[in-house]
Amino acid sequence: MSYQVLARKWRPRTFHELVGQEHVQRALVNALDQGRLHHAYLFTGTRGVGKTTLARILAKCLNCTAKGHGEEGVTSTPCGECDSCRAIDEGRFVDLIEVDAASRTKVEDTRELLDNVQYAPTQGRYKVYLIDEVHMLSTSSFNALLKTLEEPPPHVKFLLATTDPQKLPPTVLSRCLQFTLKNMPPERIVEHLAKVLEAEQVGFEESALWLLGKAADGSMRDAMSLTDQAIAFGQGQICHADVAAMLGTLDHRHVVALVEALAEVDAARVLNEVSQLAEQGPDFAAVLDDVTGVLHRLAVAQMVPGALDNGHGDRDLLLALAARFTPEDIQLYYQIGIQGRGDMAHAPDLRTALEMTLLRMLAFRPQGVPQPAKTPLPLRGEPGPVTPSAAGAGPSGSPPPDEAPAAAGREGAGLPDAGEDGLPDAGDNANLAPTPEPPMAQDRFEAPPPWEEALPEASTAPPAVADGLNQGREAAPRPAENEKEREREKESEKEGEVAIAAAPAPLSTAEASVVAGPESAVSRPAVIPEPAGVEDLDPPSASPSSAPAEMPKAGHATGDDSACFTHAVWLERFDSLGLGGLTRNLAAHCVVESDDGSRLLLRLAPSQDAMNAEIHVRRVREALAGIGVTRQLIIEAGPLPEAVETPRQRADRIAAERHAVAVEALERDPHVRQLQETFGARLITSSVKPVDASQRA
Numbered sequence: 001m002s003y004q005v006l007a008r009k010w011r012p013r014t015f016h017e018l019v020g021q022e023h024v025q026r027a028l029v030n031a032l033d034q035g036r037l038h039h040a041y042l043f044t045g046t047r048g049v050g051k052t053t054l055a056r057i058l059a060k061c062l063n064c065t066a067k068g069h070g071e072e073g074v075t076s077t078p079c080g081e082c083d084s085c086r087a088i089d090e091g092r093f094v095d096l097i098e099v100d101a102a103s104r105t106k107v108e109d110t111r112e113l114l115d116n117v118q119y120a121p122t123q124g125r126y127k128v129y130l131i132d133e134v135h136m137l138s139t140s141s142f143n144a145l146l147k148t149l150e151e152p153p154p155h156v157k158f159l160l161a162t163t164d165p166q167k168l169p170p171t172v173l174s175r176c177l178q179f180t181l182k183n184m185p186p187e188r189i190v191e192h193l194a195k196v197l198e199a200e201q202v203g204f205e206e207s208a209l210w211l212l213g214k215a216a217d218g219s220m221r222d223a224m225s226l227t228d229q230a231i232a233f234g235q236g237q238i239c240h241a242d243v244a245a246m247l248g249t250l251d252h253r254h255v256v257a258l259v260e261a262l263a264e265v266d267a268a269r270v271l272n273e274v275s276q277l278a279e280q281g282p283d284f285a286a287v288l289d290d291v292t293g294v295l296h297r298l299a300v301a302q303m304v305p306g307a308l309d310n311g312h313g314d315r316d317l318l319l320a321l322a323a324r325f326t327p328e329d330i331q332l333y334y335q336i337g338i339q340g341r342g343d344m345a346h347a348p349d350l351r352t353a354l355e356m357t358l359l360r361m362l363a364f365r366p367q368g369v370p371q372p373a374k375t376p377l378p379l380r381g382e383p384g385p386v387t388p389s390a391a392g393a394g395p396s397g398s399p400p401p402d403e404a405p406a407a408a409g410r411e412g413a414g415l416p417d418a419g420e421d422g423l424p425d426a427g428d429n430a431n432l433a434p435t436p437e438p439p440m441a442q443d444r445f446e447a448p449p450p451w452e453e454a455l456p457e458a459s460t461a462p463p464a465v466a467d468g469l470n471q472g473r474e475a476a477p478r479p480a481e482n483e484k485e486r487e488r489e490k491e492s493e494k495e496g497e498v499a500i501a502a503a504p505a506p507l508s509t510a511e512a513s514v515v516a517g518p519e520s521a522v523s524r525p526a527v528i529p530e531p532a533g534v535e536d537l538d539p540p541s542a543s544p545s546s547a548p549a550e551m552p553k554a555g556h557a558t559g560d561d562s563a564c565f566t567h568a569v570w571l572e573r574f575d576s577l578g579l580g581g582l583t584r585n586l587a588a589h590c591v592v593e594s595d596d597g598s599r600l601l602l603r604l605a606p607s608q609d610a611m612n613a614e615i616h617v618r619r620v621r622e623a624l625a626g627i628g629v630t631r632q633l634i635i636e637a638g639p640l641p642e643a644v645e646t647p648r649q650r651a652d653r654i655a656a657e658r659h660a661v662a663v664e665a666l667e668r669d670p671h672v673r674q675l676q677e678t679f680g681a682r683l684i685t686s687s688v689k690p691v692d693a694s695q696r697a
Contacts, residue, residue, distance in 0.1 A: 006200075006227055006228050007221045009215055010196055010224065013089060014077065016077075018050060018053070019050075019220060020184045020186060020188045021182065023292060027179065028076070029334050030180075037074070038176075038177040040159075041113075041157075041182060042134075042160045042161075042162070043162075043179050044179070044181065046183055048216075048221030049181040049220065051161040052132060054179075055159040056130070057078070059087050059130065061078050062126050063093070063126060066082050084124050085237075093123065093124065095122055095127045095565050096123075096124075096128050098130045099113060100133065101131050101132060101133045101134045102136040104136055106140075110141040112144055112145045114144065116612070117152065118147055118153060127157070128159060132161045134162045134168065137163070140186045142168075142171070149175045149176075160271070164219070165178070184216070184218050184220050186210065190213045192210045192220065192223075193209050193212065193227055196227070202236065202238065204238035204504055205238065208238045210312050211243045211244060211247060212226050214312065230242065233246045249288060252312045253291070254273065254277055255290040258273045258291055259298070261360070262333060263324040270358050270362070274354060274358070283285035284350035285341065285350055285354075288337060288354055288357060289339050289341065292337035292341070293338060294340060295334040299323075299327070299334065300326070301319050302327055309505075332364065336357060336361050337361070340353065343357075386461070565624075566596050567592040577620070579623055582611055583620060586616045588648035588651070589607075589608045589647075590603060591646055598631045599634065601634050602635045602636070604635050606637050612637060613634055616635075617635050620633060662690045662691075
């Protein structure tokens with residue numbers, strides 16, 4: 001007996017042997033079991049998915065005689081033993097008329113076919129017309145078929161099959177019961193090929209079957225034909241190397257190696273992998289397509305690991321590889337790959353285009369976004385920020401060793417207990433402060449003390465603060481010279497300095513006003529905290545002999561490494577650091593939490609945690625070293641103290657105050673009032689811009 005190819009030998013003969021078309025199988029089986037049979041069926045789908053096979057199985061079900069010769073003999077499980085079943089399987093059943101519409105397109109052929117419709121079947125229960133590639137019929141042929149297709153004799157069934165249903169007239173589609181067959185996924189093809197090869201006693205490698213399943217492109221018949229070719233090519237064996245050579249396709253392992261080089265951000269390895277690929281003479285455009293395909297699967301693996309397909313038998317490998325990328329990098333690489341694919345037509349050669357696309361992925365990778373050692377899969381919402389107390393406490397809940405001396409110092413000085421951020425607890429603040437607002441939120445434009453009025457114009461205060469203070473002086477009336485009040489101010493200031501000296505570290509201006517005690521807070525209702533750059537100017541009336549006994553204020557810290565770097569110094573010296581871009585934005589959302597002379601800890605707002613990268617930490621550390629503050633810098637994300645403002649918040653506050661002063665000045669302007677009264681003009685406050693506004697953080 002001559003050899004029969006696998007595609008014909010293993011063609012399904014019953015619905016239960018059908019592979020991958022469960023939705024069609026279920027509908028037809030239920031219709032046969034319930035006796036609800038349509039007179040015309042249309043099967044659509046790509047090549048090799050089972051259209052003709054389904055039509056032949058349905059013809060056997062309609063004519064099987066195992067359960068009787070009448071209408072009750074119709075079954076969804078043909079026996080395959082009766083004369084009708086064997087004749088249909090062997091292609092010699094008289095009442096199954098198979099027509100190739102691609103070769104019989106004329107209207108005369110259709111008329112000749114329909115002349116015999118009126119006659120009863122010769123051998124079977126139904127006369128079945130199987131018209132394959134029905135979309136190839138001419139318009140006249142369709143018109144000749146319409147009436148018979150709409151109302152055929154009761155003993156006639158029409159089974160139509162096509163790969164292009166869009167070419168069928170709507171009049172034909174409306175007369176048929178349409179079933180769309182799906183493409184075969186590679187997993188289903190590999191599973192079926194493994195069963196066939198085991199039954200045929202042919203050795204194979206599973207990775208080779210994945211290559212065949214991918215090359216079949218959804219067609220089971222193509223997969224069976226390629227398997228026949230692979231068996232002949234490998235001399236009775238199916239090996240991965242033989243199948244790759246036979247198909248002339250790129251080994252998927254080279255594509256994965258390219259993606260691994262991208263994960264390592266190793267440009268030298270990327271070029272080396274491309275050089276090795278060039279020795280095999282591949283289609284570089286197809287290589288880029290494969291790379292973008294892997295990137296797509298990596299994105300799926302990060303978001304929904306369970307939805308990752310095993311199209312190349314590399315599911316576990318890609319799950320591990322997905323943890324080495326950030327989602328942002330994968331999306332960026334995919335976009336660059338898609339754009340690079342379109343640019344290949346304009347490149348000098350395809351290899352150059354591939355190399356430039358891969359190098360562009362690395363060149364445009366965000367340098368400011370940290371790359372974690374392992375991305376947890378699947379990606380979920382970010383967990384809540386870790387509180388400083390939970391992060392800093394030891395295993396037994398005790399404070400870290402570095403904070404023990406500070407706590408002892410606070411107890412010895414009679415100060416309230418401070419939290420992890422070095423500030424008094426919220427409950428203590430409520431008892432000490434006369435109002436719920438922090439001291440820095442008080443009115444900044446009240447009358448300044450007399451010694452500030454005597455300051456020279458060449459002040460060291462930042463332009464925004466100086467302008468704001470000058471405008472405040474112009475807007476507020478000058479206070480009367482009250483000697484007793486000045487003495488009371490000096491006494492309160494000395495009490496605050498004593499409290500600062502007793503603390504373990506110099507506190508910021510806002511902190512000192514809280515620690516000074518309720519007496520000083522009550523006795524100084526009109527005194528406002530001095531902005532950075534002004535608070536370092538001592539009053540002219542201060543005696544020189546008292547200077548050595550006082551702790552250096554925040555504004556005095558310069559390039560001395562031994563001086564404690566407080567948050568007030570951080571606010572004052574921030575603009576002098578010369579930071580820019582993402583690094584400046586990161587630093588502007590930090591507050592100084594602690595400084596022990598060798599280790600400086602900055603607390604970062606949780607909303608900016610994604611930008612906390614080593615490159616930014618290094619730039620901030622170098623900028624601090626440039627102003628003489630040499631420390632081991634640590635930036636940790638966590639909740640910020642409510643009573644302390646970041647450089648960004650400080651800049652926003654100053655800008656808002658300047659804007660409010662400018663709006664108030666315009667509203668008091670007589671010319672503006674005249675315009676409003678005469679013409680009904682309206683002041684658009686959002687368009688008001690203060691003159692010489694300082695640069696925001």
